[in-house]
Amino acid sequence: MRLIATGAHGPGPRPPSRAWTFRDALFLGQAPGGGLFVPESLASLPPSKLRSMAGSSFAERSFVVASHLLADEFSDDLLHKVVHEALNFPAPLRPLEPGVHMLELFHGPTHAFKDVGARFMARMMSALRPADAGPVTVLAATSGDTGGAVAHAFFGLPDVRVVVLYPRGRVSSRQEAQFSTLGGNVAAFSVRGAFDDCQRLVREAFADRTLCEAHGLTSANSINIGRLLPQVFYYFHAWAELGRDTSTADRELVVSVPSGNFGNLAAGLIARTLGVPIARFVAATNANSVVPDYLATGGYRPRPSIATISNAMDVGDPSNFRRIRHLFGGDLHALRDAVAGSAWTDDQTRECIRELWRRRKVVLDPHTAVGLLGLRRELRHRPDAEGIVLGTAHPAKFAEAVEPLTGGPVPVPPGLARAMKLPRRSVAVEPKLAALREALDGL
Numbered sequence: 001m002r003l004i005a006t007g008a009h010g011p012g013p014r015p016p017s018r019a020w021t022f023r024d025a026l027f028l029g030q031a032p033g034g035g036l037f038v039p040e041s042l043a044s045l046p047p048s049k050l051r052s053m054a055g056s057s058f059a060e061r062s063f064v065v066a067s068h069l070l071a072d073e074f075s076d077d078l079l080h081k082v083v084h085e086a087l088n089f090p091a092p093l094r095p096l097e098p099g100v101h102m103l104e105l106f107h108g109p110t111h112a113f114k115d116v117g118a119r120f121m122a123r124m125m126s127a128l129r130p131a132d133a134g135p136v137t138v139l140a141a142t143s144g145d146t147g148g149a150v151a152h153a154f155f156g157l158p159d160v161r162v163v164v165l166y167p168r169g170r171v172s173s174r175q176e177a178q179f180s181t182l183g184g185n186v187a188a189f190s191v192r193g194a195f196d197d198c199q200r201l202v203r204e205a206f207a208d209r210t211l212c213e214a215h216g217l218t219s220a221n222s223i224n225i226g227r228l229l230p231q232v233f234y235y236f237h238a239w240a241e242l243g244r245d246t247s248t249a250d251r252e253l254v255v256s257v258p259s260g261n262f263g264n265l266a267a268g269l270i271a272r273t274l275g276v277p278i279a280r281f282v283a284a285t286n287a288n289s290v291v292p293d294y295l296a297t298g299g300y301r302p303r304p305s306i307a308t309i310s311n312a313m314d315v316g317d318p319s320n321f322r323r324i325r326h327l328f329g330g331d332l333h334a335l336r337d338a339v340a341g342s343a344w345t346d347d348q349t350r351e352c353i354r355e356l357w358r359r360r361k362v363v364l365d366p367h368t369a370v371g372l373l374g375l376r377r378e379l380r381h382r383p384d385a386e387g388i389v390l391g392t393a394h395p396a397k398f399a400e401a402v403e404p405l406t407g408g409p410v411p412v413p414p415g416l417a418r419a420m421k422l423p424r425r426s427v428a429v430e431p432k433l434a435a436l437r438e439a440l441d442g443l
Helices: 022-028 047-051 058-070 076-086 114-128 145-154 173-180 195-207 209-215 225-242 263-274 290-297 321-327 332-338 346-360 366-381 395-406 414-420 433-441
Strands: 003-005 037-039 093-097 100-104 136-141 160-167 186-191 217-219 253-258 280-285 339-343 386-391 427-429
Touching (some): 022 225, 076 114, 093 225, 093 386, 100 225, 114 145, 145 160, 145 173, 160 173, 186 195, 195 209, 225 263, 253 263, 253 366, 263 280, 263 321, 280 290, 290 332, 339 366, 346 366, 366 386, 427 433
Parallel strands (some): 253 280, 280 339
């Protein structure tokens, strides 16, 4: 798969000047000049490969997609090993209510969908790094779940250091525990500001060639195509799981994606281009509604993020929206045909969690609740369609928000319970590149 780069500024595409390999992009993280890597072209999976997914596991289906995309660069033996080691946990499709299912993507080690991309990326980097390569620093900004997923995926790998930048006081206590208690080759930097400040610092760091070379910087945010691409896998898996039921297999499919930095939706749109028959996506956001507002008005206006109970989606300038615009060649009408925008308040999110628990005894985290609200609205316009919402995180990670709504404690997975008992270590950093450079030099 050959990759080209989007423009460094603004959401629109720019003509490519050269192409890169997946290996190049994996270690570069961000394209030279600040652009993002995107596939130069995408060919649909042959019908025989789609049929082969029936009755397969999550890892086996993911390998089929990985081989289709990357076989021109890597052997099937390597891809099979990486995929099966990374995706050694289930992703069940669970009925929520008539016509609505949740793809549970929170059964990995940090109980968030980002385990999929982070674990694939870490194992690819480990497999492909030359034996004589110098140390590398994986720099990741997090609005909540990315930090834990990346930290655990790279924890203990030789000659790899992980630095997690997170907005002080704006991630949940349990999210913070997952990346600030590991120690070893993982460092947590607490940034005074919002996630957008953390993301800006990462962009500025990669634009500083001296800093990049001094620390061997690479990215593990979804700006790195190596973390975004594996998220394509579970859209094929969701469709194949839905197809097990003959009563739903032929119905129009709508997928709702809780959206913050928009990597998850970009992956879904790539999956659609590759052949997953998704009729429509819902870009479900909280009060940080830059993309739904763009779909409604045609004006893209980034703004400072607003703190909400679905904090991992508190993004006021989503970097991956450039990739989405590129996929559609900047055609707003085509994008509107494929994606419905939807934004919800904290009160609406709380009521969704409370109501589903009362009716179905199912507990949702706030992000998945936002996705369910968006899906329900879209299905009212498509009563014959079948809907899937991505279950992006385990509700125990957001106990402060969820438990008052369900009236009782949410069972805590053992790994998360252990992390909560460990001492936390973080370095306070001002939201300035000079402060980040000083903190990196001090590690």
